[in-house]
Amino acid sequence: MKLYNANSGNTKRVRIFIAEKGIEIPRIELELGVGTRTAAFREINSLGEVPVLELDDGRIITESLAICRYLEAAYPEPPLMGRDAFEQGHIEMWSQRVFGQIFMTYGLLVRHSLSLFADVVDQVPEFAETQRKAIPEKWRWLDREMSDGRRFIAGDEFTMADVHGMTVLMIVDGIGHPIPEDCIHVNRWADTMRRRSSYAA
The missing domain is CATH 1.20.1050.10 (Glutathione S-transferase Yfyf (Class Pi); Chain A, domain 2)
Incomplete structure (x- = not known):
């Protein structure tokens, strides 16, 4: 996996979540408002927004809450979204x-x-x-x-x-x-x- 990252509130949310899970995900650093709006990045996310999580098989998940939900399911411990x-x-x-x-x-x-x-x-x-x-x-x-x-x-x-x-x-x-x-x-x-x-x- 890899995380497309920039200095935004939404990427901060995902980085906190990853750290609390105790997992390591490599990052691709982008400049907010510059690197996130290039044609190449819009091929990855048509909205030109971060964060983006790219899975090992190339599939893409955008939106910080969706990324966190994926990570909660993939790495259930410690539970951050509830047990029951x-x-x-x-x-x-x-x-x-x-x-x-x-x-x-x-x-x-x-x-x-x-x-x-x-x-x-x-x-x-x-x-x-x-x-x-x-x-x-x-x-x-x-x-x-x-x-x-x-x-x-x-x-x-x-x-x-x-x-x-x-x-x-x-x-x-x-x-x-x-x-x-x-x-x-x-x-x-x-x-x-x-x-x-x-x-x-």
Whole structure:
């Protein structure tokens, strides 16, 4: 296998997942917005997006969540997406919540404010500002949810929901707009995540 990689939130998600699984997958490094938009790369992924996982037989899987699902099935230990039906549903619920409520808020802010994405979307600076203003309350929502004392986002074990959360933390560390200081439960979780070896992946 090989992973087509660039400096994006979605590839960070896959790299964290791979590191937490303890597996080694060679990478082909591309420059975001340059190498990902060449005709040669579009032959691999017509959308010109990373990550892309190429299997040993040449088959291709794109989209970070699809890649993670493949790797979960191929390398079931440690389980990051649940062992039984309830765990799988519960972890997916929290993964979707973190992705939809927090990751996408940062993602839309980035896509509508950074020049890198100017030829990808019709940027609306006013919309970017609405996303920036929404960020603190998104974190406060998660902080209230985590006030029950759980160690991780979906409970007492590290899961895919935390992978989504760590991906957001990497964006925070890159562009700012940090977690509000009054979010004591989320900040405790964030400090723990930044100390995990996979955070450097």
